Amino acid sequence: MKEKSVENQIEKLKKSGEKVIGCFPLYPPVELFASMGLVPAVLWNLKKDVENLSLSDLHLQSYACSIAREMLEFILSDKGEMFDALFAYNACDTLRNLPEIVVSANKKAKRDIPLFNIHIPQVNRQFSDPSLYIENEINSLIKKIEAHFDTAFSGDTFTETATAYSLMRNLVQEAEILVSKGKLSFLSFCETVLSGYTASVKEQIDNLHKLISRASDPVMRRKKKIIISGIIPPPLPVIEKIEDSGFLIASNDIASLKRTYGYSPAVTDNPGKYYADLYENSFPCTTLLYQGDKRIKAFFDLIDLSEADGVIFAGEKFCEYEYFEFPYLEKELKKRGIPYLNLEFGTDDRENFESHFTRIEAFAEMISMHAVKTDF
Numbered sequence: 001m002k003e004k005s006v007e008n009q010i011e012k013l014k015k016s017g018e019k020v021i022g023c024f025p026l027y028p029p030v031e032l033f034a035s036m037g038l039v040p041a042v043l044w045n046l047k048k049d050v051e052n053l054s055l056s057d058l059h060l061q062s063y064a065c066s067i068a069r070e071m072l073e074f075i076l077s078d079k080g081e082m083f084d085a086l087f088a089y090n091a092c093d094t095l096r097n098l099p100e101i102v103v104s105a106n107k108k109a110k111r112d113i114p115l116f117n118i119h120i121p122q123v124n125r126q127f128s129d130p131s132l133y134i135e136n137e138i139n140s141l142i143k144k145i146e147a148h149f150d151t152a153f154s155g156d157t158f159t160e161t162a163t164a165y166s167l168m169r170n171l172v173q174e175a176e177i178l179v180s181k182g183k184l185s186f187l188s189f190c191e192t193v194l195s196g197y198t199a200s201v202k203e204q205i206d207n208l209h210k211l212i213s214r215a216s217d218p219v220m221r222r223k224k225k226i227i228i229s230g231i232i233p234p235p236l237p238v239i240e241k242i243e244d245s246g247f248l249i250a251s252n253d254i255a256s257l258k259r260t261y262g263y264s265p266a267v268t269d270n271p272g273k274y275y276a277d278l279y280e281n282s283f284p285c286t287t288l289l290y291q292g293d294k295r296i297k298a299f300f301d302l303i304d305l306s307e308a309d310g311v312i313f314a315g316e317k318f319c320e321y322e323y324f325e326f327p328y329l330e331k332e333l334k335k336r337g338i339p340y341l342n343l344e345f346g347t348d349d350r351e352n353f354e355s356h357f358t359r360i361e362a363f364a365e366m367i368s369m370h371a372v373k374t375d376f
């Protein structure tokens, strides 16, 4: 299966007259942008779209994660000229100064691309409630978009758009269940969901209906159930190898998958309240520091609910947020007797995955010695 090029997808949108806003990091207010006439392109998984990191290397250290380096390369290259606007909110240390870097590089290159940003307070909700602050940030963002694009926010359009996104997330969850039953491959699931991050919500819904219609009876009745965790899914050849080795992906704890589609706020015509809800209650992610306490419970609930026999970590090299958490998760997994495999991916991992393949095969052998609970 071939991954879609983000560049081609954005080009297609531009040719059909759409305005595109490039967004980072993981959880931008996509419904709001779409309701105001901008197609949000969430900028992760850009490896296939950048040949080298020559522009990014002028600004980011080589020990930054591949996601940030590849994203910066894409934005600063000629491809970045396709964006009508950019958006960022505060996240990890690697991304902290990226908005300033982008603005200054674009200014130098005489590119007139506005960058909107908001601040998401990383405060524990037990001690402080940032809802009003977030509402205010969202309302300021609306005013900036209205002024720049000479447009007007509509509560009714926001309601319609948020409803469409909620339907889209429900369809993703429906497809995820089919994957967990072996009726769809995780590979085709990833391909469809990830391509949605640079597509209109209507196109995402159409593609998900097509994906779901391809569900068929499982080929094998007994497989070893695992969950995959990480910031982005492993490269597609690695996913293919995992499935070919007899693993059933019973669920996932991936930031660009489950942690993104795992929660939809109640639909309202008030975007401030909608995003205060989203940032408080979304599926816990290492990149939203205030969710740290909820994360461990959510991770092990996922294992229990999916009855997983093991875990594969797809580590993003140099992502401190993920790597600070791994040791604790591993300790807990050991205590519970749940086997796990650590894989790591970085900027150079474009091909030659043989060493990963060998480790996956060994893990498959090892896990098959554990009691197999699957029999659907």
Ligand code: SF4
Residues within 6 Å of the ligand: 025, 065, 066, 067, 068, 091, 092, 093, 094, 095, 231, 287, 316, 318, 319, 320, 321, 322
């Ligand atoms: S992968 Fe980790 S280090 Fe990289 S941008 Fe995301 S949170 Fe930051």
